[in-house]
Amino acid sequence: MYRFVFTQVLSRLDPEDAHRLTVRALRLLSVTPVLRRLVHRRLAPRDPALRVQAFGVHFPGPFGLAAGFDKEAGCVEALSALGFGHVEVGTITAHAQPGNARPRLFRLPANRAVINRMGFNNAGAGAAARLLGRTRGVPAIVGVNIGKTKVVPDSGAVDDYVTSAKELAPLADYLVVNVSSPNTPGLRDLQAVELLGPLLRAVKEVADGTPKRTPLLVKIAPDLADEDVDAVADLALELGLDGIIATNTTIGREPLTEAERPRDRAVRDERGGLSGRPLKARSLEVLRRLRARVGDRLVLVSVGGVEDVDDVWERLLAGATLVQGYTGLIYEGPLWAHRINRELSRRLRRHKVVDLRQIIGRTAG
Template sequence: MYRVVFSQVLQRLDAEDAHRATVRALAAISRVRPLNRAIHRRLAPHDPALRVSAFGVHFPSPFGLAAGFDKNAVCFEALAAFGFGHVEVGTVTAHAQPGNARPRLFRLPAQRAVINRMGFNNDGAAKVARRLARVRGVPVVVGVNIGKTKVVPESRAVADYVASARALADRADYLVVNVSSPNTPGLRDLQAVERLRPLLTAVREVTESLPRRTPLLVKIAPDLADEDVDAVADLAVELGLDGIIATNTTIRRDGVPSTEAGGLSGRPLKERSLEVLRRLYARVGDRLTLVSVGGVEDVDDVWERLLAGATLVQGYTAMVYEGPLWAARINRALSRRLRLHGHSSIQEVIGKTAPARTGRDA
């Protein structure tokens, strides 16, 4: 049914207008607590075998929603009710900003992909923090993804991230430093280890100063060279980070017939995202939690990422093409597959096909 609605109605709408309408509808469901709880009872993951623990946080399922959908923390409760084991909100910046000029979001149905150049449009850290502080009607694990405010010069980037962390860290189940979006000028330059070290160190000081320490992760781009992936992995271990999210969108256009600028997500990213995951797991093993995102479309993709060493898996783009029941279907299929293979817990699957660790401390 959804595919008919998408092809006949949604695909005719501007992609960003359709997204905004979806977010508004989900936000309305979040506000109607009895309705949201009823959806949660029906669609959220309740199978104990799907539960997974990472960096001290308990997730009802390893499959969650990547940052970029609920930028302003207005509908994360409904998203959890529809089946996501966690929701990563943002990207949030210290100061509110409108993002780049429209049009800035483009569907590529034939490639099952999306290009965006949104530019971190969001309401700002203070307003998002107030929304996250509200009493929740359903249980939901919420990660918060923070980025650099566009008008802040690179010389003030560390202070800008620290401001966001101070506003949001105690509202988050985990915090993510995003240095990998291609849509903020100069942002990806912060992935260089000599610039990333002081940034992560400063944000880590904020997360560790709280009465309840907030786990800290960094999100990297698929366009990093392999040796740079290794360098970031080594740095994350050195600094005592909790994990790495791999990967963000790509600026490459291999086999994609589009000249639009921005980050490409969806099916074309699948192969590289999996390569980066395998490289990271070979480098760090279970010393860090690895979160795999990029080209995840179905239960086969989720299963493959778990076997390759991901503790958590995220999706986003495929929901545009699969609809609101996508996460619930994946969770049901994961439950069936676990039992088919004789497993009693998702934890038994993680890293089972990964090669031996090759890092410098292996």
């Protein structure tokens, strides 16, 4: 049914307009208590074998929604009801900003991919805090992803992140420092350890000072050289971070098939981050490198090119405790997370696995 709706309706709309309609529908679900509870009862993960603990937080399942979909933190309850074991909202900046000029979101159906150059469009940390502070009608694990306000100079980046952290860390189950989006000029330069260290130390001080101590993670780009991946991993261990999210979107276009290279203006333009299937191989490669570097001393969250239960299974075996997706939701529809949870439960039973920890990192070198 969804594929028919996608091909006949959604694919004919501008991608950002389709996204806005989807978000409005999810917000309606979030504020409709009876329907929200019915959907949650039907679709949320319930198999005890799917439960996993990471940085002191209990997740009902390992598969969650990556940052980028719910930029305003307004759909958390609806997305949790649809089956996501956690929802990472954002990226949120200290100050409201409109993002980059449209068009800024492009589908690449032949590649099962998306290119976005949104530019952290959001209403700001204060607005997100008001939404996150509301009482929730269904259980939801919420990560908050924070980034730099575009107009803030690089010299003010640390203070800008700290402002967001002070607003949002007390309301988050975990906090993510995003220094890896390609759509804010100069942001990826902050991944250099000499700049990243002071930034993470300052945000960690805020996160550590919340009433329950908010776990802190950093999200890195797939385009980092291997030695830079190692350097960030070493820094995360040195600072006592709780985990690393790998990876964000890529600025590379090499994995794309030729089918969409000649005609798509987003590909010709070569600005923006590419997500979806073409990112799969590099994301998995970075995960394996991180696992080899840090073992189980950090929680690893794998995202990039995750489409189905096979991908989730492979990431868990490679050492991820949590797995995230986003682009697959566009192409698979609202039952995507529920299907992955159901199929993962069946696979665990088939392999006689009663605790997810039994398989995490099993194939890691």
